[in-house]
Amino acid sequence: MSDRRPPEAPPRPAAGNAAWPAARETAHLAGRQLIDTADEPVRQPVGLEDALGHVLSADVHATNEIPHFAASAMDGWAVAGDGPWQVLDGDARTTTSLSPGEGVVIVTGSPLPGGATAVLRRERGRLADAPRGGGTGEARRLLHATEPVGHLADIRPAGREAHAGERLFSAGTFLTPGHLAAAAVAGLDELPTLRVPRVGLVLTGDEVVTAGLPGHGLVRDAFGPVLPAAVRGLGGTVVDSTRIGDDHAATVRALGAGGVDVVIATGGTGHSGADHIRPALAELGAELLVDQIAMRPGHPALLARRCDGALVIALPGNPLAAMAALVTLGGPVLAGATARSLPVLRRARSTERFDPLPGRYRLVPARLDGDESGVRASAATHRGPAMLRGLADSSCFLAVPPEGLSPGDGVDCVPLPWT
Numbered sequence: 001m002s003d004r005r006p007p008e009a010p011p012r013p014a015a016g017n018a019a020w021p022a023a024r025e026t027a028h029l030a031g032r033q034l035i036d037t038a039d040e041p042v043r044q045p046v047g048l049e050d051a052l053g054h055v056l057s058a059d060v061h062a063t064n065e066i067p068h069f070a071a072s073a074m075d076g077w078a079v080a081g082d083g084p085w086q087v088l089d090g091d092a093r094t095t096t097s098l099s100p101g102e103g104v105v106i107v108t109g110s111p112l113p114g115g116a117t118a119v120l121r122r123e124r125g126r127l128a129d130a131p132r133g134g135g136t137g138e139a140r141r142l143l144h145a146t147e148p149v150g151h152l153a154d155i156r157p158a159g160r161e162a163h164a165g166e167r168l169f170s171a172g173t174f175l176t177p178g179h180l181a182a183a184a185v186a187g188l189d190e191l192p193t194l195r196v197p198r199v200g201l202v203l204t205g206d207e208v209v210t211a212g213l214p215g216h217g218l219v220r221d222a223f224g225p226v227l228p229a230a231v232r233g234l235g236g237t238v239v240d241s242t243r244i245g246d247d248h249a250a251t252v253r254a255l256g257a258g259g260v261d262v263v264i265a266t267g268g269t270g271h272s273g274a275d276h277i278r279p280a281l282a283e284l285g286a287e288l289l290v291d292q293i294a295m296r297p298g299h300p301a302l303l304a305r306r307c308d309g310a311l312v313i314a315l316p317g318n319p320l321a322a323m324a325a326l327v328t329l330g331g332p333v334l335a336g337a338t339a340r341s342l343p344v345l346r347r348a349r350s351t352e353r354f355d356p357l358p359g360r361y362r363l364v365p366a367r368l369d370g371d372e373s374g375v376r377a378s379a380a381t382h383r384g385p386a387m388l389r390g391l392a393d394s395s396c397f398l399a400v401p402p403e404g405l406s407p408g409d410g411v412d413c414v415p416l417p418w419t
């Protein structure tokens with residue numbers, strides 16, 4: 001997606017201090033334009049073992065019946081007709097067909113011999129010696145059912161899960177381990193996917209250290225350990241990570257580096273002499289699509305488009321503020337860049353009261369759980385902009401609207417990228 005043509009219909013920038021819902025929509029549209037203006041192919045087949053987190057570029061169909069043969073669903077005996085049954089020597093693997101009144105040992109998953117009309121579970125069968133004299137020589141023992149056996153009982157018929165040609169998954173599906181397992185069972189080796197957007201991280205700050213207990217005035221980096229996983233969860237992949245101090249020239253170089261579709265920067269979004277994101281974007285000639293968001297925390301966040309079309313998401317340095325800005329801008333950008341719709345917000349009932357905060361959304365880390373009245377959202381404690389304890393125990397951000405909430409009110413929840 002590098003060296004893009006200038007987009008023909010760039011997203012209308014959200015106004016300075018964009019409303020939270022408008023910032024999400026602008027970010028989603030900007031992400032979508034990464035696909036629409038890409039020069040390189042964005043559709044590619046990917047082997048199953050590499051497909052986790054990719055998005056399907058086309059529908060996927062079953063090429064065969066699933067399962068493709070009729071099999072036993074239980075350990076026991078394959079039987080034909082009504083009992084009692086004469087039990088044949090060997091097992092279902094060595095028996096091609098049964099006649100009415102015959103049975104043979106079978107294990108779960110084995111193909112059924114021809115003529116089998118049911119499977120009798122081990123625990124529901126009783127063996128007795130067959131009367132001597134009149135047998136065929138093959139029949140050794142008589143099998144009785146201890147309870148009635150229905151026609152086709154415990155048989156997994158061919159095609160029960162899917163018929164050949166049936167659609168299994170739709171274009172736009174975000175591939176989880178469950179999809180990969182189902183694709184493997186369907187006998188597929190590759191899946192058609194969209195190329196995963198390449199993300200470059202730019203972590204700023206003279207005071208940031210990456211190991212051990214930070215000294216006085218220093219902080220331990222909160223972003224390096226989490227952003228790659230968070231980006232993956234949102235549908236991108238981190239291909240590059242650069243650490244820079246509070247330096248203008250270094251910021252210009254890092255924000256302008258090629259080979260990526262999206263840059264995610266942390267820190268330096270403010271207006272002090274130590275904050276270089278805004279001047280660097282200006283020097284790069286980048287267009288600001290979102291210039292601050294009317295939200296708390298995270299309001300200094302920015303979304304910009306470079307002259308080559310790549311997007312820059314600038315997250316504030318305060319760690320919780322950065323995560324709130326990431327789900328607001330990063331989730332929608334990466335959804336758009338993989339042809340998915342704007343991430344769906346979950347509804348829950350707030351357990352807490354929030355006073356009005358005119359003009360601003362609040363993003364509050366919260367835990368979701370359920371009771372008979374539905375999904376409940378309990379806001380975390382320790383939720384200041386520079387704190388992370390509350391987030392660690394949470395599964396979403398509540399998007400508290402400017403008018404506030406009473407306990408029991410419905411509220412939109414933004415899932416965390418790793419839930």
Ligand SMILES: Nc1nc2c(c(=O)[nH]1)N[C@H]1C(S)=C(S)[C@@H](COP(=O)(O)OP(=O)(O)OC[C@H]3O[C@@H](n4cnc5c(N)ncnc54)[C@H](O)[C@@H]3O)O[C@H]1N2
Pocket residue numbers: 203204205207208219220221222223224266267268269270271275297298299300315316317318319321385386
């Ligand atoms: N006069 C004003 N000051 C501030 C305002 C304002 O409106 N007027 N806004 C505040 C808000 S809100 C935020 S958020 C921050 C934004 O700060 P920056 O994006 O410029 O970030 P820094 O100044 O570089 O750092 C802020 C804070 O975050 C810590 N930080 C930075 N990187 C990391 C990291 N990798 N891991 C952990 N913590 C990090 C940094 O040490 C600072 O404590 O500005 C407010 N100020």
Ligand code: MOO
Pocket residue numbers: 295296297298299300316318321322385386
């Ligand atoms: O984005 Mo700032 O909190 O609002 O820390």
